[in-house]
Amino acid sequence: MYVSKVEVFKARIKLRRPFRIALGEHTVVEDYIVRIETKDGLVGYGEASPSKAILGDDLTSALETLKLLAKRLIGIDPTGYERWRDLLRGKDLSSSARAALDIALSDLIAKHYGVPLYKLLGDAKTKIETDYTIGIKSPEEASKEAAELARKGFRIIKVKLGEGKEADIQRVRSVREAVGPKVRIRVDANQGWDFETAREIIREIAKYDIELVEQPLKHYDLKGLAKLKRLSPIPIMLDESVHTAEDAIYAIRMDAADVINIKLMKSGGLWEAVRIAHVAEAADIPCMVGCMSEAEVGIIAGIHFACGLSNVVFADLDADLMMTEHVVSANTLDVPYRVPPSEPGLGFNEDQVNYDILEKVLEVK
Ligand SMILES: [Mg+2]
Incomplete structure (x- = not known):
């Protein structure tokens, strides 16, 4: 199994009511959904939710990190975590973007072995x-x-x-x-x-x-x-x-x-x-x-x-x-x-993803 394509979609979702904490308020959530495809047709998903106040990243820096790291992932075998983990490291990278890719690769590992991720x-x-x-x-x-x-x-x-x-x-x-x-x-x-x-x-x-x-x-x-x-x-x-x-x-x-x-x-x-x-x-x-x-x-x-x-x-x-x-x-x-879904990986498939609310912003292959 090796990674053949990485896509990034932007999501923009309204909250049911404004959410305020000591660090700020928001009414809309904007983040990225990552989709990684392997040569043999498995698909893994991840998500990046940037936050200037807590993570020090934002939509722009998260997308830059996704661009940079997506290129590094083409051709790797997701099943060897110890072999790819260092690829997702580096100075000044967005941690939410790194999380999105790590989650998508982990989804693929579990799907490859046919077990739910947990x-x-x-x-x-x-x-x-x-x-x-x-x-x-x-x-x-x-x-x-x-x-x-x-x-x-x-x-x-x-x-x-x-x-x-x-x-x-x-x-x-x-x-x-x-x-x-x-x-x-x-x-x-x-x-x-x-x-x-x-x-x-x-x-x-x-x-x-x-x-x-x-x-x-x-x-x-x-x-x-x-x-x-x-x-x-x-x-x-x-x-x-x-x-x-x-x-x-x-x-x-x-x-x-x-x-x-x-x-x-x-x-x-x-x-x-x-x-x-x-x-x-x-x-x-x-x-x-x-x-x-x-x-x-x-x-x-x-x-x-x-x-x-x-x-x-x-x-x-x-x-x-x-x-x-x-x-x-x-x-x-x-x-x-x-409750985690019982299907392999994160436990949902392509049909359960609502692409109508996602806008593709990056494709690397
Ligand atoms: Mg807290």
């Missing part, structure tokens, strides 16, 4: 419970949305914070009052607090039975995060601080993390994500699989990753659920669980 990755479980994220909004709107989600069957809600002490505490209180004691609540400040604010907010919201506090401080402030972890009654999860296995080792050495949030877009794909999960496991640190603004291709890859590895015990795989259109029609939601 079995290839370790076959730890067959489903994972996801949370559903509520963006930054007024306490009234947040509690209304939380009650609606709980009615739909979601049992874990992630509340975005990071816009000021009083408003943050009030949002958490309103959401807890709206959903009652049984729903699990996690919060994510997206680096929006300084140390003192974080300490005070955490002390206050601990009353509302909060499961995790995600990225309370700036991504580079590992010292502050370590100090906060020692003081905090709520476990601290790192997201923006950890992109790679090397970052995970640093965070572990600094004793700055109770939990690590792995995202395929940050790690540059599945195989680096596996390394992070393993490094964390060796340090007794459980992981979450999260997502950027991926549509179904990236989310399905995240589901396979979570189900492949026993150390991925939390999931925040909800971005596709917030979109008005679907790149892939595949049933992967059994509220509150995400």
Whole structure:
């Protein structure tokens, strides 16, 4: 099996409602779907969801990376991960673009062997419970949305914070009052607090039975995060601080993390994500699989990753659920669980891809 063609399609999908976090707001998702074809007719898919604020890339730089790397992949055999992984590395490359290619090649490996991707990755479980994220909004709107989600069957809600002490505490209180004691609540400040604010907010919201506090401080402030972890009654999860296995080792050495949030877009794909999960496991640190603004291709890859590895015990795989259109029609939601398709690879075929909403922007062969 060798790669004969790489195509890139641009997707532009409206969100059902505007999504605001401490780093910015968006109403539309724009990203890339990658399609890799092999000489013997297998097709693999990947997705790149760039983010200036978190990944340092954007649509332009991601496409440049895709162009450069697509050329390197023509003629390679996807089944030898250890032989192609270095081809996807290089200075200043977009990590979402690298992730898209890594996911598509991994889809091909699993299709070649005729197994669903999660079995290839370790076959730890067959489903994972996801949370559903509520963006930054007024306490009234947040509690209304939380009650609606709980009615739909979601049992874990992630509340975005990071816009000021009083408003943050009030949002958490309103959401807890709206959903009652049984729903699990996690919060994510997206680096929006300084140390003192974080300490005070955490002390206050601990009353509302909060499961995790995600990225309370700036991504580079590992010292502050370590100090906060020692003081905090709520476990601290790192997201923006950890992109790679090397970052995970640093965070572990600094004793700055109770939990690590792995995202395929940050790690540059599945195989680096596996390394992070393993490094964390060796340090007794459980992981979450999260997502950027991926549509179904990236989310399905995240589901396979979570189900492949026993150390991925939390999931925040909800971005596709917030979109008005679907790149892939595949049933992967059994509220509150995400379930990987059972067909080989990522588990969907060409007919399930909605090319009507995709615009081809690159072809390399
Ligand atoms: Mg986060």
